[in-house]
Amino acid sequence: MNGAESLLRSLIASGVDVCFGNPGTSEMHFVAALDEVDGMRPILGLFEGVVTGAADGYGRMAGKPAATLLHLGPGLANGLANLHNARRASSPVVNIVGDHASTHARFEAPLTSDIKGFARPVSHWIHSSSSALTVGADAARAVQASMEGAGQIATLILPADTAWSQADAVAAPLPTPAPALASGEAIDRIAALARTGVRTAFLLRGKALQERGLRAAGRIAAKTGARLLCDTFAPRLQRGAGRVPVERLPYFAEQVVDFLAGTELLVLVGAQPPVSFFAYPDKPSSLTPQECRVAVLAHPHEDGTAALESLVEALGAQHAIARAIDRQDIEFSSNGPLDGESIMRSVARHLPENAIITEEASLAMAHYALTESAAPHDFLTLTGGAIGSMMPVSIGAGVACPDRKVVNLVGDGSAMYTLQSLWTMARENIDVVTVIYSNGGYRILANELKRVGARTDGAHAASMFDLGNPSLDWVALARGMGVEAFRAESRETFDTSLAHAMKRRGPMLIEAVI
């Protein structure tokens, strides 16, 4: 057994059975080992942003890491933006990055680079294997590191000679770290505060936004009258009919200020105090109301769900009846232009049970409320602001949950960043329908230009937000990568295409011209 095989068998023993990758020469022994060893599904991405973004989506939905396989420093570099997003999502990810053989490193060959330097800004854990004899144990540690806290990025660098040299062992898995428990004192203090009748809001993030946490939060809200909130960009939220409703913080700073006005106690459950996405001249960065007290029920590395359940007990709310969202039929009319609202009405109407929505379009965010009373679903957003996230996240979500439909709502500007995702969707027959909000521009930036107080009528500036001249033809782009695609310019065409896409399996793209 060589080091590559030891690594691969150790990853599988630790429960990692999917590897998104784009290998090169220095990873060839790992690639060859894929045929020696059963139990790892290799998935090729034609650009590393697809690879790391898919690992993010997989981690969010599977609750365990996929491996990535990346070619030296530049391969890792191409995947960094989506690792930044994955880090903000607290997704567990194990990166395997090939490196030159240790004897070769000193020669400054063209691909030589500072791999640890590239990895550092996005990684919680970095290690470079020093011998084929340790790569198995290094892999087990990488998997464990990825599961620490709320979920982490672990980067294991694999010099080519550690892959091709003789190894002798498969490492046993290390124990999965249990999340820390929130302090009983914090729980009692918050229970006492909540009983005083102050106007309270709980800001939830992480696993607390899944059903069990929401049930507990719903009881607390019923008992105390507190609001339940989530970040504008939560990694994963379970919502839809039958679920406990959670209000999403708006995007712009001044909207958040209005939204939180009057809150006297903000309780954080795995979340940070809300801040403005960007700074603007003369606008605040910190968005917690001035007089509002902030209390931490659970830090991000702690078990927010357990903390909520303890708080339920402390408040005697075990029998409180949580509010649940009613299923509502969404009105739809084919009269009027295709726009953000009518697209979302169609999505809400046709959303199958237990779907996964991935969102990266400002026009989808604007009509978020319309899907609240649709069939129950998971909702995933762009956590780190690095656009090009949801195209591959939808792949990873689909791989993690092959029996669930993924509905991928993305702006044209975002989708262009990682459009190679379409090819992987086709090859792996991912059950994802991608809706492109095709408005020919970085719509959000034209808006931001005004907000920062800059002049807005110049041709140069306008050209920087304009994806027209030439227009993108998404149907051609999708078909060029083997994905069936349709263009919709009216509500009716869009609704019919979407209904069709929802009923069949496999990837499809609808270009919604708006």
Add this chain to the structure above:
Amino acid sequence: MNGAESLLRSLIASGVDVCFGNPGTSEMHFVAALDEVDGMRPILGLFEGVVTGAADGYGRMAGKPAATLLHLGPGLANGLANLHNARRASSPVVNIVGDHASTHARFEAPLTSDIKGFARPVSHWIHSSSSALTVGADAARAVQASMEGAGQIATLILPADTAWSQADAVAAPLPTPAPALASGEAIDRIAALARTGVRTAFLLRGKALQERGLRAAGRIAAKTGARLLCDTFAPRLQRGAGRVPVERLPYFAEQVVDFLAGTELLVLVGAQPPVSFFAYPDKPSSLTPQECRVAVLAHPHEDGTAALESLVEALGAQHAIARAIDRQDIEFSSNGPLDGESIMRSVARHLPENAIITEEASLAMAHYALTESAAPHDFLTLTGGAIGSMMPVSIGAGVACPDRKVVNLVGDGSAMYTLQSLWTMARENIDVVTVIYSNGGYRILANELKRVGARTDGAHAASMFDLGNPSLDWVALARGMGVEAFRAESRETFDTSLAHAMKRRGPMLIEAVI
């Protein structure tokens, strides 16, 4: 005048008049300033790999930097792989990277990241502006830093408040640093060695591979019988009919060993001793023959051309007659399948005077010799091994040299990395014909798998090099981004399409199915 305008005016004053960019909210004031100030051409790329790769190509051909405009850490991260290539090419590049306002940085907003950490592995010079009052001077220094040595990557980080706050000055340009002169002692020592009749080879890189350096090198070769060599992946080489011939080092280690066998003296002119691109079990990394002496005529930061001219004098070779490449008609037959050789025969036949060839395809490299006797041209290659380089390099070369045809020869796997380049080619009407070597796979990797001694018959491994299932349709992809495209499956169709593309202006793509 705000800081953004001060920055922009200072860049222009320092001779930077092209800005490849993909801005976001934190760069809005810079974008707005583009309409206040004349003299900067902004060029939008729909992904930052396009932006930085274009700056590389521009730097190689213009001999001065373009600016890039990048959105915070993730925007920079997306451009890192092509900055790695630019660094290996010694291209001058000035990156302008927006950052959060200094008051906002501490809040850990979603896009907050370690920008300097991302920049460090690829940058020779990094600075974060601390005030609107200094950004102009910081920009002038960045431009100067980019022109030091053989050419450098300078990264200037621009917090949003330094862009929007009041500034008062446009910085005067700083002197362009002159390259250091090689030591007279080195020149005399090499002249003495060369006169002893040892079998000598000159390995040239940098400006020494342009006409003036080649003329001097040609005289030295005529006088001494020395061979003239260039690296496998030289940033820029002037070649073709009438030029002094230079032998290109082969790619694989064992080929280089054969190629250099018998060399007794290797003289480096701006180059490093040759090394294997990758390490392989039981193969050497350093490829200089064991008994060969290595002498440095000029280090990379020194003026190699002047050193060659001094050596001409020291050898009394001023009147030696350098060999020049004869123009030859390349034979072409439409009988037989379209393949790497027949493609290159068509390229050689139809290459216009003074074209620029950009190469990133192993099948183009294999038939490199066929263009040697074609019309004189500049030849640009993938310097850092990070694929996805030449699609955008061809854009930058075309922007720097609008009157010259760019012929962009790329493999399908490479082209997919930065296929967004096609859109910028269309928008800017770049005069580039892209030939896609469409063989449906990472051909080089299937070969490398054997070379590293790994098992090669497994289905998993094969799937990682295979771009079929589904096949890419490059004509659809190009048309989807507004570039006219044709598919060629025979020699005749390819030759006719290429002849047509060479004669018209503007971007075109030919998918050569091989």
